[in-house]
Amino acid sequence: MVFYFKARPEAGDYTIFMGLDKYENEELIKYGFPEDIWFHVDKMSSAHVYLRLQKGQTIDDISEGLLEDCAQLVKANSIQGNKVNNIDVVYTPWSNLKKTPSMDVGQVGFHNSKMVRTVRMEKRINEIVNRLNRTKVERKPDLKAEREAVNAAERVERKQQLREKKNDVRNWKGLKRKDKQR
Incomplete structure (x- = not known):
């Protein structure tokens, strides 16, 4: 089960999502998208929350x-973190998540610690949590199939770009020949 939330309207059309438990988190880690940004309470147990950015956007956006x-x-979805003030939340692109066979279910590391950012949360703001919870939708997606569909679409797009590039080169060479013949 994956829980989906809608970000604040003024932020734009963004989806925020998280897994039901550590096993679902494992699937989210495995089948993430390049546009996904991963969030977690630093040094405490918490939900793995993801933000799906628009294509072409980065963590800086x-x-x-x-x-x-x-x-x-x-x-709000950390048993320990929800009870204390002044916690750090770490976030990084999904592609920076590192999973090794020796890690427990739901546990991750990072390929590059310099890509990990931190934001300090002084306290829980119930207005924000309640607004997000009102948009909460539960789904049982086929994460593997979604990822495979995106991969297939990207392959088709790359092939089309290569075809167009080849045609551009052929057209350019054809123009060059015509110029030589003049």
Whole structure:
């Protein structure tokens, strides 16, 4: 089961999601998208929360409001983190998550610790958590199939771009020949 949330309207059309438990988190880790940003309470147990950015966007494009929505959701879904103030929430691109066979279910590391960012959450803001929870939808997606569909679409797009590039080169060479003949 995956829980989906809608970010604050002024932030734009973004989806925030998290797994039901550590086993679902394992699937989210395995079948994430390049546009996904992963959030977790630092040094405490918490939900794995993801923000799906628009194609072409990076971690630098996350607005303060969107960042606060994700961090508040992580804090609210951490047994320890929800009880204390002044916690750190770490976040990084999904592609930076590292999973090794020796790690427990749901546990991750990072390929590059310099790509991990931290935001301090002074306290839980119930307005934000309640607004997000009102948008909560439960689904049982086939994460593997979704990922495979995206991969297939990207392959088709790359092939089309290569065809267009070849045609451009052929057209350019044809123009060059015509110029030589003149």
